[in-house]
Amino acid sequence: MIHANADVGELGYRQSLGELIAHFERLMRETRRLIGRSDRAEREMQALAQQLAYRATRDPLTGVFNRSAVIERTTKVLQTNSAVMVVLDIDEFKRVNDDFGHPTGDRVIMGVVECLRRIVGDKGLVGRVGGEEFTVLLPRCDPADARVLTESMRQAIGSYAFAPPVNRRVTASFGVSANLKGTDFDTAYSLADAALYRAKRNGRDRVELADQ
Numbered sequence: 001m002i003h004a005n006a007d008v009g010e011l012g013y014r015q016s017l018g019e020l021i022a023h024f025e026r027l028m029r030e031t032r033r034l035i036g037r038s039d040r041a042e043r044e045m046q047a048l049a050q051q052l053a054y055r056a057t058r059d060p061l062t063g064v065f066n067r068s069a070v071i072e073r074t075t076k077v078l079q080t081n082s083a084v085m086v087v088l089d090i091d092e093f094k095r096v097n098d099d100f101g102h103p104t105g106d107r108v109i110m111g112v113v114e115c116l117r118r119i120v121g122d123k124g125l126v127g128r129v130g131g132e133e134f135t136v137l138l139p140r141c142d143p144a145d146a147r148v149l150t151e152s153m154r155q156a157i158g159s160y161a162f163a164p165p166v167n168r169r170v171t172a173s174f175g176v177s178a179n180l181k182g183t184d185f186d187t188a189y190s191l192a193d194a195a196l197y198r199a200k201r202n203g204r205d206r207v208e209l210a211d212q
Contacts, residue, residue, distance in 0.1 A: 057069035059128040061109060062110055062113040063113075064113055064117075064126045064127055064128050064134075065126065065127035065128070066128065066129075067129045069127065070137070071185050073127075074185045074188065074189075075184070075185050078179060078182065078183050078184070078185070078188065079181070079182070080181065081139050082139075082178070082180050082181050083137055083139045083140065083141065083179055083183075084141045084146035084177065084179070085137060085176070085179060085188040085189060086135065086136040086174060086175070086176050087133065087135055087175045087176075087189065087192040087196045088133070088134050088136070088153070088175070089132055089134075089196055089200070090112060090170065091170070091171045091200075091204040093105065093131070096108055096170070100165050100166060104166060107162070107163060107166075108162055108166060109128075111160050111162050112134070113126065113134070114160075115153065116134065116136060116153055118156065119149065119152045119153045120136055120149070123138060123141070123149065124138040135192075136153070143176075146176060146178065147207065150176055150207050151207055153172075154174055154206070157172045158170075158171045158205060173196055173200050173204050173206060174195075174207040175191075175196030175197070175198070175199060176192055176208070176209050176210060177191035177192040177210035178209075191210035191211075195208040196208065
């Protein structure tokens with residue numbers, strides 16, 4: 001050790017001190033680099049986790065909630081609040097796919113979702129539960145207000161200008177159920193779905209309320 005060597009002069013001490021300082025600075029730089037790498041890795045892991053969570057709950061085509069997320073969120077809402085469940089289906093969608101092809105059918109689906117998002121806004125949750133079937137959940141919504149909102153969705157879809165080659169009007173039919181707090185998902189959905197099929201039988205492009 002340098003302090004034990006009586007023959008080391010001031011210059012030697014300065015040189016040794018400089019070496020220690022340089023070594024310490026190298027250690028600090030390496031420490032900062034490792035900390036930075038660790039922070040970056042943590043941020044990347046958090047971003048990945050958020051991305052995976054998003055993908056697990058979203059429909060890959062439209063970005064709205066998928067079926068499992070619709071069930072989960074509806075169940076959670078109905079545990080503490082009343083809610084209106086809207087189920088809708090694009091009328092004669094098979095003809096769209098048959099006449100124009102599936103890529104055009106996908107664009108029609110995305111146009112319908114655009115209409116739903118624009119009308120619903122932050123009043124509720126939009127989900128896709130099947131190929132051309134969607135749900136809208138409206139927590140704490142008065143049934144009369146829900147009927148007006150649903151009519152706005154129907155009109156928005158019916159007047160939407162779909163891009164070529166779609167050369168005809170696209171419409172949707174709607175079923176609506178008003179559900180008290182404590183209603184389970186299957187009941188809320190089944191009631192709205194039955195009303196939807198009544199809308200189909202009664203001529204399509206219409207809103208029907210569930211028998212409750």
